[in-house]
Amino acid sequence: MADSEVKFKKYEEKIEALQSNLIAMATYHQQLEHALGDELDKREKRELEKKRILSIKRDTPSYWGPNAFEQPYREVGIQIGSAEFNIISQLLNDTIAVHDHKFGTIYRKDPTEFIVTNIHRVQNDKLWHEYCFKK
Numbered sequence: 001m002a003d004s005e006v007k008f009k010k011y012e013e014k015i016e017a018l019q020s021n022l023i024a025m026a027t028y029h030q031q032l033e034h035a036l037g038d039e040l041d042k043r044e045k046r047e048l049e050k051k052r053i054l055s056i057k058r059d060t061p062s063y064w065g066p067n068a069f070e071q072p073y074r075e076v077g078i079q080i081g082s083a084e085f086n087i088i089s090q091l092l093n094d095t096i097a098v099h100d101h102k103f104g105t106i107y108r109k110d111p112t113e114f115i116v117t118n119i120h121r122v123q124n125d126k127l128w129h130e131y132c133f134k135k
Contacts, residue, residue, distance in 0.1 A: 058132050060123075069125045078119040089116040 060068045063084060068074075078085045093113050 058129055060128065064121075064123060068123050069128075072125045074123045076121045076123060078121055080118070084121075085116070085119055088119050092116060 078088065096114065
């Protein structure tokens, strides 16, 4: 009889250990499910943000031409006398006038106008995208 009581006691201990392990596994499973749910929520938010960023219009100005981003970075010389050249030159000199012609001295005289000899437009894919994103 004592032998069967010892066996019974061992079985009870094994059952308790198994129940304890089952509870620990169930708790761990719940923690995993919770962590997975959080991760899926974060992933969904990241995907939505990514779609929002990708949907930002990146239309370039018409004067950049159809192949504006064939290269990630390009400097384009603006032809002297073209409408674009004249506009930029005029904007530069208007800026000088707005600031009372205090943009430096040439032989102790403030220039009233700069003579623009060349202009290069920088076409940079990354910078343009950042500009569109912030706009």
